[in-house]
Amino acid sequence: MLPIEDFSSSIRSSAMASLPAYLAFFCLENAVRELINDRLSELHGAEWWDVKASSALRKKVEDRRDKEGANRWHVARGAHAIYYTDFGDLRSLLQNNWPDFEDLFPDQNWVLSRIGELELSRNVIAHSNTLDEREMIRIRLYLQDWIKQVG
Template identity: 35%
Template sequence: MHNHNYRYFMLNNLAIESAVRAAEKKTGLDFGHKEPAPSDQDESYYPQFSAQVREEAERMARNYVLFYSLENSIRDLIVDVLSEKHGEDWWSVTGVVPDVVTKSAEGNQKKESGTGVTVRSDRLIDYTNFGELGEIIKSNWEDFGSILRDKRAVERILANLNTLRASIAHCTALATDEEVRLHLSLRDWFRQQA
């Protein structure tokens, strides 16, 4: 079994866990997935926010976990596939990463290094955004064709997910329908795995 298959298995489990937690909350039953108690530091700050904002934040946190897992599993898939096909230094191989993606990642890395914060990674792929990951896959479809079923379907799924990502990444609540769409899009992504 390929390394990326394990990641998909784990991401699928996260989606199931999220659904179980939602069912617990909706039914009031306890299936053994209790949230950890907040730390003392949290308790000193949280009461300053309205109950509505805190409840919305908790709901959106589950969506963040799902999307974080998805986005990073796609990064790992890209690294695994392109390392296997083009060698460990695949990022530097001419034509593998679109120039616009390389320039964007390098710019993001340079901007971050100038802020004085801890550098997030030494891999340029970690400085790409979600849409750029899709561009890397599209430009290397011949390398991903044995793993992903249909190029147009993958493009559509990633575009839908990128649209949903904006609310998650920028701390605005997803409407209930959009949370459903997120879960359906995750299922669509998994169905594309060959």
């Protein structure tokens, strides 16, 4: 799809080694967004964002949407405000609305600590760097835990 053969072999090799982590984080981050959106919509209605997201987060997302609106030539992130959040913002949404999620997880620390730890690795991958095998194992284990816990 892309002419990666024009890049050095070390860049291509690093890209291919990072691909599994990128795919894992793409799936996980969007699964967490989907879980939050579905659960809060179910419990608080389609307009949950206006009452369940903090004012600071709503402002951050509004600013991102405004900036994106100025660049209409570029594809939009998603229809719902939650697609303008960072991974760490998802952790905050879970924490700030814990009563709506407590039946899904063993305890609050279980999910918040995993998301916090994964965010460190996610940021490495998101900024086009590589992870070592130890971090790849952690990601794999935490993703398996997530799937077993919430499906």
